[in-house]
Amino acid sequence: MPIGIFMFLAAFAIIAGFGVIMQRNPVHCVLALALVLIDLGVLFMGLDAVTLGFLQIIVYVGAIMVLFLFVIWLLNIQADPGAGRHLGLKLFGSIAAAALAAEFAAIIVHAPKIREIRTLPADFGTVAALARSLFSDYLVAFEVTSVLLLAAIVGAIALARKVSAPLVLVTPALSRDVSTPASSASDPAAHRKSA
Amino acid sequence: MNQFTLAAVNFAWLPILPLIAVTLGAMVIMLVGPGIDDEDSAGLGLIALMTVLAAFVLTLFTLGENTLSFGGALALDDYSGFFELVILVATAVTIGMSLDYVADERIAGAEYYSLILFAALGMMLMATAGDLIIIFLGLETMSIAVYALVGFLRRDPRSSEAALKYFLLGAFSTGFLLYGIALVYGATGTIRLDPVRAAVATDMASNPLLLMGLGMMLIGFGFKVAAVPFHMWTPDAYEGAPTPVTAFMAVGVKVAAFAGFLRIFLVHLGPVSAQWSAVLWVLAVLTMSVGNLIALVQSNIKRMLAYSAIAHAGYIILGMAAASSHQAGGAILYYLLGYSFTTLGAFAVVIALERAGEARDRISDFRGLARTHPGLAAAMAIFMLSLAGVPPLAGFVGKFYLFSAALNAGLVWLVIIAALNSAISVYYYTRVIVEMYAREGNEIDVKRIGARPALLLSIVAGVAGTVLIGIFPQPYMGASASAFAAAAGRPALKTTAMLR
Known part of the structure; x- marks a missing residue:
């Protein structure tokens, strides 16, 4: 694959990836993710893994992304109104992500160069x-x-x-702990009670 | 055009029969399960129990084998045999504890027992894995089954919360492991473990791809064995899960995760141990100290045992920090064996106190148990003493072997910290004993233990294991050492055909 096309596809994947996390509307996020996955599929095809490229698009875009969309519509998830909240967490997350990205960049720069370029078998992919x-x-x-x-x-x-028929609780006479509402209310986590 | 021949793959069927047996058992339970009411699920449990026994016997037949099967995907040696046996015993005891519990709590039996067996299959795969993909798939099979099992108490919000927490953090950690595997593959060009060792033995010590992959895999395994700082899910998941599942997590999941962890790091990444043993040193100190200190203030027995499980993971990581000496490897396997029996027994006693719909899982619920149920109290006392490391029980001998192996490797400070930690742990273990023996009892009505033979057997198995392994350590220590040597000693194969 010509290096120019590779660069274009790689850059496009990154831009679409930003689209996944920057959009407010969850449907747009899923569509951006589908874009990333189609892009990756095309990359695989360009690297001679043709079958894998098609499978990537069929399975991820054709099945999994559609499922995501169905779930969003079924649950009627709305666009996130509180985009300004959790700024501290978002800042921390961004810093951590930037650090990880820098680390990976350093590793890729310092990794030993590939010494031998093997030719692929004729039926590869x-x-x-x-x-x-x-x-x-x-x-x-x-x-x-x-x-x-x-x-x-x-x-x-x-x-x-479905949860099967509710459990019949032990009668108060048998159990010291659920005998008075006060004692069970004072420590609600300590005892398992069915509603 | 390459000719495709099946002869290219070494199909050794016999050694994987235990794996096949467990899978078949799970499927049989799924097929007959729907016709059986939730209250009568003990029959399904017996099918599961027989499956595990069959797999146990089959595993005994495969001991002494030392083959790479399926082109290196499965490494069948005494190491995998040892861990398979421990995992199968843990599974059998878990099922034994579950028979009455599952029926009493009206848990869906078919799903419960088939998931237990699927989880056991994943654990056994982690022990037998000869390549990184199988390690990952085994871990996922185990984890996904256990995520679901944690949430099986549908009426208890704590159970659902625990399942969700465990699932989210577990999926997150699996991502780390998978990323690590991908980087190691990138650095070495292979996912088969033997060629990985051959590759890292050459010039890999400074390859940043390998080091990054190693670090990511360390995080992934750190989550699964509940090492600090990757332990946050542990207390909530242990507390919320149905108690037999908690026991299964504390023993089965931990043993299986260590089986993969030890094989990858001590054996196959052993040549670059200089790169990771310092990290494990820190991890061991943090895990022991945080686990023991937080356990001191727990009032819930399941949370207390969760932190205790974290602390014990710390002792084992201490053994791993002693690098790839065979002595340390054998000591770790022995320690895991003793830990398994003791912890299973302790959870079985906790289950014995519970009633349907009511978890008696506060430490104060043990108050005065020695007067009303002296047998249960004595068993619990033995388990607590063994966990604290009191001679002559399994916990003491295990710690003795582990610490002396670490001393021989020159880790003096680490052993001093570990000994201090052991001393701290005596406090919270004996607190349970004090509650049982020295406090005035609040008469609790325990369902008669004689009416629950499977649970009784589980407790007896725990006591027998804890005492026997401690008093007669030699045969078990010998088996542990030779099992580890089997994994470590296999000559590294130079090449496998990955792409033909």
Whole structure:
């Protein structure tokens, strides 16, 4: 990929990245994020990882970003009215981010230069090459990822499921602590009570 | 065009049978679970328990193997076997504690037990990982399952708060770990651990990419083992979680995180230990001191044990700061073994006091327990003494091995600080004992322990482990040392084909 195009895409990603954090309207933030991800996908394609580039756009922009938008609309999230609040925290965050960026810049400058430039195999970036890699070198990782997603689904369902019928509390005669409202109110965190 | 042959990959099926067994068990529970009411979930728990036992036996068969399976993705040696056994015991004891608890609290059993097994799978993967991707995936499988488990007490706002806090900070820390892995990959050109060691052994000590990656991975693991200053989530998550899950976090998650942490840092980044051992020195001092000092003022037993778990992570990091000496490695494994049994037992006693819908988790709830329930009180006393490091229990012997290994490595000041910390910790551990034995009791009605055989067995297992490992340390110490040597001694392979 010509260095000029790379520079353009990289700069565009950074500008779009600023768009993600600078907008007030959450929908605009998500659209800016989609822009970043499309840009990255194009970068991947320019670096010969064509399949990965398409997957990036299809999965992230086509599925995940749309999901983000649905969530924003479903929850009816409005533009943040209190943009001037938490200035101290924002200042601290900016300083920390700037320090991290400076550190990374220093590291990249001081990192040893790449000594050998390997030529890519002829089929690099094709679907076949990606599949071969996934089902040989990374077979375990590939399979474990599916178990990971399964665990995430089970966890999400368990937490989103309706709470079953409320628990019948122990009767006051049996329990010294919930016998008087005063004692339980004095230490509300100490005892688990169902509403 | 490259010819694709399966022969290029070393498929060693036998050593991964324990992993497959645990996965299958989780799926069976998911399939039969929906037909079972929440009150009768003990049957699902028994399926989970049998799965864990099967995996335990299968793991015993694989001991003595020393292979890199799946092209180096899994490192199956005595090190992974040792940690798999500890993790499976912790899982089994956790399930044993859960049987009645889950039914009493009307927790959704199918989801609960399958997530416990998924978490166990993630932990075992961290112990067996031979490359950085598997470490990451194992950590994520474990973490995501545990995030959900923490929030399982749906009626208790503390539980939801704990789950959210743990999830947000955990996801944040995972980002650090992943960034670190990416940088190490950038510096060394490989994600397989053996070639990473070969690469860092050459000329990497001053490569800023590697150092940055190393630091980021340190932060990621620091969160998972609850090292100060990355410990903020620990007390809230431990307090809010269902108590068996708290025990699982304090033992399973911690042991698994240390399994990955030790293998990556002590073994595979050992050649550049000069670059990170000073950081661990500071981390150890902070973790021990902050953990012990804040534990002094806790009135909630789960929070107290949370800070105690932080302090114990500090002792283990002290062992890691003793760099890659084999003696220190074996001592750390032994310490983790003793810590696991003791902590599991202590949480089992806490569960024994609880009633449905009511957490008796204040230290004052233990008042006078020795009069009403002498057995429970005696068990709790043994666990507290072991955690404090009183001979001849497991905690003492572990500390003895750990501190002497650190002394041999020349870390005199660190050991002095650690000894002072141990002395501080005696105060808050004995406070529980004083409450149980010396104070007048407020008669609490504990559900008869004899009616809960699984919980009773969990406590007995904790006592037996704590006492036996302490009184007869030699076989366990030998196993720990040889397990660590198995990971450290494997000849580093020079190359693997990453892109063919």
